[in-house]
Amino acid sequence: MLKPQASETREIVNLDGLYRFKVDFDRSGHRDEWFRAPLDSDLEMGVPASYNDVFPDKAIRDHVGYVWYQRDVRVPRGWAGERIHVRLDSATHEGMVWVDETLVAQHTGGYMPFSADITEHVTPGQVFRLTISVNNELTQATIPPGTITVTEDGRRQQSYLHDFYNYAGLHRSVWLFSTPSVTVDDITVVTGFEASAGSVEYSIATAGGTGSETVTVSLRDADGAEVTHADGVRGTLTIADVVLWKPGAAYLYSLTAEIRDGGRLLDSYTLPVGVRTVEVHGKEFLINGEPFYFTGFGMHEDHVAIGKGHSNAQMVNDFQLLDWVGANSFRTSHYPYAEEVMEFADRHGIVVIDETAAVGLHLGFGAVFGGIAKKTYVEGGVDANTAANHRQAISELVARDKNHPSVVIWSIANEPNGSEEGAREYFAPLAELTRRLDPTRPVGYVNVMFDTPDKELLGDLFDVVLLNRYYGWYVNNGDLETAEQSLEKELREWDAKYGKPMIMTEYGPDTMPGFHSIYEQPWSEEYQAAFLAMYHRVFDRVDAMVGEQVWNFADFQTSNGIMRVDGNKKGVFTRDRRPKPAAYALRKRWTALAGTK
Template identity: 55%
Template sequence: MLKPQTGPTREVVNLDGVWRFAVDDRSAQAPWTADLGGTLDVAVPASYNDQFIDPAIRNHVGWVWYQRNVDVPRSWTGGRIMVRFDAATHEGRVYVDDTFVGEHIGGYTPFEFDVTDLVERGARFRLTVGVNNELTEHTVPPGHIFELADGRRKQQYHHDFFNYAGLARSVMLLHVPDLRVTDVTVVTEVDGADGLVGVDVNTSAAGTVRLALRDESGAVVAEGEGASTQLRVPEARLWQAGAAYLYELDVVVLHPETGDVDDTYTVNVGIRTVEVRGTQFLLNGEPFYFTGFGKHEDTAVRGKGHDNAYLVHDFQLMDWVGANSFRTSHYPYAEEVLDYADRHGIIVIDETSAVGFNLGVAGGMSQRNPPPTFSPETLGDRTRETHAQHLRELIARDKNHPSVVMWCIANEPAGQEDGAREYFEPLTTLSRELDPTRPVTYTAWLGAHSGNDQIADLFDVIGINRYFGWYIDLGDLVAAEEKLRADIEGWIERYQRPVFMMEYGADTMAGLHAIDAAPWSEEYQKAYLEMHHRVFDDYPEFVGEHVWNFADFRTGAGLHRVGGNKKGIFTRDRQPKAAAHSLRERWTGLGGQKPGTAGR
């Protein structure tokens, strides 16, 4: 789905701001048929949970309602009028005045509806949006709901971050032409010193497509015509980690009879290649070593609400610490994040919201006698169909971002269980059908190792999440190092593929110090990371290190989560812990090379 943009043929009215708000049990039977009652207002974009001090709203399970009046510009003659949502977590239903327009399931990808025939140009309409945060066995991520003795409904989920919900990203009213660009797919290759830019364009109706590729100075470097063509760029500037170079592709659609311009759409293009060859990950044909983090969209009050100030500051901190990459754990991030990564040369591993696919683990705590994860009664065909749709929407949205170099289709699934292969094999096949140009990965949890994992060979890069020295052998880094080496060697020996540590970390209370580097102290976090780095540097098959986590983040309540997950290198308000300085010393200046290999 194309990201909205304002241009000669398109207009956007941003609907962010303060909306009226109600939870379902405090609203009318059909709240979209009238103005929402009550005095509650809510900010958009932002999760609704922490904006209010009422715990019944913060922990509400079920539907909530957003509403505002929208004025349609009188100047919008002809064309189509669309209402667009960058996300509604986890399900959205849209109403124009009293009319149901449509719904979307999935909390982190965009959707839009044509409302041309329901609104009047130069007039006002009432826009109402229902948002549901419920997670079940068939949603992605999964969960289940049970009712307490006092009648309250409680949501249980198996991922270790708070289930923030609502309209956390922008809402827009769009005006687009009848004959318009509906999709663009860009695939880049390198041929000697030249860049090859393959372009496929879909339009709403038949028209003539013309293409012009401009460099950063605005000069046209390649032109073409047709809905499917390849442009050659002589002496191309490649998009590199830390040295982004973006071309601008102008897509113009001409009316088939008059030859007039009906639509124009612009796509940023980074010419680069990615490839897995043997045990190496290659960017533009050269071995690349990932340094960085798993992150979260998580800030105080906003929850998962997108905030451009935090976007800029977080990227400044990643640059300061020497990180060249991050993973969108554990869901697709706002597209503004990827746009920023494109412009600044930050590598992205793009992940679906398939987290919690492990019924033996609930928020990091093992359960006794858990049910099988993959079965018709738990995560079966219906869940896989939902998962596949999430994957389609992720790739359709993010396929043209040069910063995105891998698709991660699940975080910590029960890969050791029977049924895992039958579940995941169709999804890896689908990923490669949708995008044959990018490698596919996943992350293996602690209980899935090289001896029992049933799915690792389906993936191009083996991602592992390991917490030796924290959840296992707490405080004993000698024993932890021994287990870590054996684990990594097992993956390398069995699969002969790149191995990537996508999570490793230790909870750390900022300001807690200990001479003996006791767990939870800043000294222990620093020593814990340094042990891992000694191990990583001994294996040439090892291609990346992503610390868990970039910053402390909010979780559900739990005895082992005091005020949230504290594994951040930065606090939730983005102040550095001691480990941030040691990471900066290790990572700064590497330029994508593995530590200790510079000059080889």
């Protein structure tokens, strides 16, 4: 699943901007074939962005179902003879794409790119009408799951068991791009090193050829000087005096794959490559053979007005704040982030735990979100349909992100039910699938606080122990002394049970900016700082701890409920990215740790 790019043989046009926009309130759009004519609506919507908070209209914000986007697109006239594609970097949660009156693509899963070859439906130099319907519905089978109910007066309502607002729309860029008819279809690299010699094992999939073409590969250093080259669709490149990709010190080579017919260049694709290794060794997490200690956050793609829309400026601001606070890593909680984010992490040496959108696979959580607790692994719950979509989510994630040096762990779910009968049967094949798709990276799942070591059934299927704990918040609220004892006791039990590296992937209390207390009262800024300091004391006493990722980087929007006041306030930064005092405390600790751990 190569990201489109411009090269000697490929061109790309960005289709972001303003689209005609219509909300399909009465679910008539598909029946009435809205793609056949200009959308009958005065609304326009910016892409990329979530549409929910853009309009001052509750009916749009709460809408459950389809919305429609449409614009006219002119195909560059120079593209005659090329294959022409349209690509959506995401459509949350389901997208259908028409070119004029032809349905060209349909994709479910709100955080992954998809594309369609539209060569037969368009003419270079001419205009076509691009129509996209986007559905925000979550059902028990989707990843993440949800439930739709209909009120007595006929209103559809969406509920879900995850703690972030169900933003929807075209959250990421839309592209028109050309490829030649014979293409580099995919590239996979696996890197390594021995003493000062680096290695890049590569394998290239081509498409559209006759088999008589030749494939060559060249590797350049960051200054653009050729380091080495080779022939053939697979092989190993050796780099003398390799410069490794390291956390905090990124270094990227670029690998160019070319297909030729005789002397004629048919296709050329360039991939950034960071040479590094990742390994679990006993209780250590090794990057390039050296113990690595994760500092940072679970994050969200979440901003005022644009919701989950990708914005390059906001992304740079978030990375700058990560740098300021001394973080070396983050988790893409609770879904894959925009590819621009992954590439930025590659270029700047930030380490990533890459997570699927499998959040809310715990029907016991119904009680927390205003419903009732149910069994999880039952038909109509987390069942074979969920598993099929979960497999798709894992496969697409690995296909998209396998070449990013920043990605060091696959997290295949956040807080699933890991103690109920059926959990092992559900997760064992998924862990195995992830390993088969990528044998080079450790695999984990994120454990929920209910699934204590005496009850949990899954840990031996995974390489690392990823824990979310809220001692001092959801339990022992306001009592950090008891919380400290409970936390340390539990961490030692995990260590005794599995003897694997452990990362605290979530810990933190809701904190109201501006609320102060000399009594360490929950919700106060002082309590947040004291809470984090307590966790850090414990982490420093438990050897198997190899990382701490605070929940959350910033405050973020959630669904309504008595647990949340305009969203989740566990951010170390506010939603508009102002520091709470805890940010300064973390900065002090993490900058000091950078030199030692």
